Amino acid sequence: MTHTIVFGNAKGGTGKSTLSMHVTIALLNRGLKVATIDLDATQGTMTRYVTNRRRYAERTKTSLAHPMHAAVLPTDVAGAGEAELVKALDHANGCDVIVIDTPGADTELALTGHSYADVIVTPLNDSLIDLDVIADVDPVKRAINRPSHYAERVWKAKQMRARRDGGKVDWIVLRNRVGHLDARNKRLVAKLLDELAKRIGFRVADGIAERVIFRELFLDGLTVDDIAALSATDRLAVSHVAARQELRALLSALDLDAPQLSLRDGTGG
Numbered sequence: 014m015t016h017t018i019v020f021g022n023a024k025g026g027t028g029k030s031t032l033s034m035h036v037t038i039a040l041l042n043r044g045l046k047v048a049t050i051d052l053d054a055t056q057g058t059m060t061r062y063v064t065n066r067r068r069y070a071e072r073t074k075t076s077l078a079h080p081m082h083a084a085v086l087p088t089d090v091a092g093a094g095e096a097e098l099v100k101a102l103d104h105a106n107g108c109d110v111i112v113i114d115t116p117g118a119d120t121e122l123a124l125t126g127h128s129y130a131d132v133i134v135t136p137l138n139d140s141l142i143d144l145d146v147i148a149d150v151d152p153v154k155r156a157i158n159r160p161s162h163y164a165e166r167v168w169k170a171k172q173m174r175a176r177r178d179g180g181k182v183d184w185i186v187l188r189n190r191v192g193h194l195d196a197r198n199k200r201l202v203a204k205l206l207d208e209l210a211k212r213i214g215f216r217v218a219d220g221i222a223e224r225v226i227f228r229e230l231f232l233d234g235l236t237v238d239d240i241a242a243l244s245a246t247d248r249l250a251v252s253h254v255a256a257r258q259e260l261r262a263l264l265s266a267l268d269l270d271a272p273q274l275s276l277r278d279g280t281g282g
């Protein structure tokens with residue numbers, strides 16, 4: 014059974030591409046067969062990440078696991094984007110996991126992509142501006158008024174999926190780039206997310222901290238998980254170990270029913 018994970022948020026720059034690659038590589042490194050689909054191919058961050066990884070492996074003669082990748086460009090022709098996406102999904106049939114990266118905007122292709130998810134992962138920056146795309150917050154009461162447009166898009170995607178094959182879509186929201194300072198804002202965003210989770214039915218996963226390691230590996234197409242595998246574990250910086258821990262927490266929140274995950278995690282790999 015192929016499990017499809019869609020990284021989405023109508024807000025740009027929240028870490029969709031970064032986390033989609035980190036999850037992809039972590040799953041590959043645990044022996045799963047993973048396909049990636051870039052639905053934000055105009056910007057093409059995921060596609061570049063995958064290409065950079067292949068080039069790095071060739072250049073340095075390093076043996077690395079690679080996803081089977083497809084990029085789907087948006088088009089004005091009605092239904093053509095979805096047809097391309099379905100082709101890419103069919104091609105990935107037989108993989109354990111498909112990871113789809115989507116643009117930080119409300120496009121038809123992004124919505125269609127969401128409707129093929131088994132799980133949608135929505136990273137958001139630890140900020141009330143980011144929360145605004147999911148919920149309208151009362152400025153006086155500091156409480157949720159109503160879900161806003163991205164929550165409605167997810168709702169629509171869930172309905173599309175239910176109509177197509179009766180399947181259910183799980184939704185996980187996690188705070189990304191969580192800072193060490195600003196305790197009051199952090200507490201408020203966490204409280205509002207918990208409130209909203211109960212109301213519109215998503216799960217809140219543990220946050221991922223703001224760390225340089227998540228930014229500096231792009232040009233070589235590497236991720237935190239590769240650094241752990243390529244370096245001597247006892248030489249890993251504290252922040253790398255913490256980043257790896259955060260990624261593991263995200264993998265277990267994804268609830269993938271794959272024996273490889275518990276096996277490798279159990280041995281500390």
Ligand SMILES: Nc1ncnc2c1ncn2[C@@H]1O[C@H](COP(=O)(O)OP(=O)(O)OP(=O)(O)O)[C@@H](O)[C@H]1O
Nearest residue numbers: 025026027028029030031117190222223224227228
């Ligand atoms: N945990 C993190 N720590 C530090 N930097 C991060 C972290 N996550 C993402 N970034 C950085 O934040 C920026 C936005 O990340 P990314 O491009 O993955 O977001 P996105 O949601 O895919 O954006 P877009 O909507 O434009 O596609 C990038 O510069 C990335 O390197």
Ligand SMILES: [Mg+2]
Nearest residue numbers: 029030053058
């Ligand atoms: Mg992106």
